[in-house]
Amino acid sequence: MNQRSLICPCLSGKPYANCCEPLHQANHGANTAESLMRSRYSAFCLGHANYLLTTLHPSKRRPDELKQIENTINTTAWLGLKILDHKQANDLAEVEFVAFYEDAPFVQLHERSRFTREAGQWFYHDGVFMPDIKLGRNEPCFCGSGTKFKHCHGS
Numbered sequence: 001m002n003q004r005s006l007i008c009p010c011l012s013g014k015p016y017a018n019c020c021e022p023l024h025q026a027n028h029g030a031n032t033a034e035s036l037m038r039s040r041y042s043a044f045c046l047g048h049a050n051y052l053l054t055t056l057h058p059s060k061r062r063p064d065e066l067k068q069i070e071n072t073i074n075t076t077a078w079l080g081l082k083i084l085d086h087k088q089a090n091d092l093a094e095v096e097f098v099a100f101y102e103d104a105p106f107v108q109l110h111e112r113s114r115f116t117r118e119a120g121q122w123f124y125h126d127g128v129f130m131p132d133i134k135l136g137r138n139e140p141c142f143c144g145s146g147t148k149f150k151h152c153h154g155s
């Protein structure tokens, strides 16, 4: 199946073509830190290493940043994303999220991230790790399967 017709990996419920794809193609241009966060997550899922480099603040790029990003892409199977909070004040924003990835059965990457806007572009800076969130057994699974957690990744 063509990737464009699929639901976006950021689990917004929108097709990729109407969600993160325009940002990936333009290689920048998210309107909000939350959409930047979502598009960075889906870039990890789809392997858009350059997008991840471009949207990382230049002051935060390590000399081998692209290699590190590619390494993460190649070794991580992402399962889902939950955005828990998004706060913005002028050109500063914070987004709290949990990204899930596969690891017998899964790991939560719960982070509160900082973003800044410079010359109209949002950049990811860094984040603070937080403890795992509680997942309700009867809630829809984080992976977007539509099945209850207890019958899906929580079984």
Ligand SMILES: [Zn+2]
Residues within 6 Å of the ligand: 008, 009, 010, 011, 012, 016, 019, 020, 021, 038, 039, 042
């Ligand atoms: Zn998306």
Ligand SMILES: [Zn+2]
Residues within 6 Å of the ligand: 141, 142, 143, 144, 145, 152, 153, 154
């Ligand atoms: Zn699941």
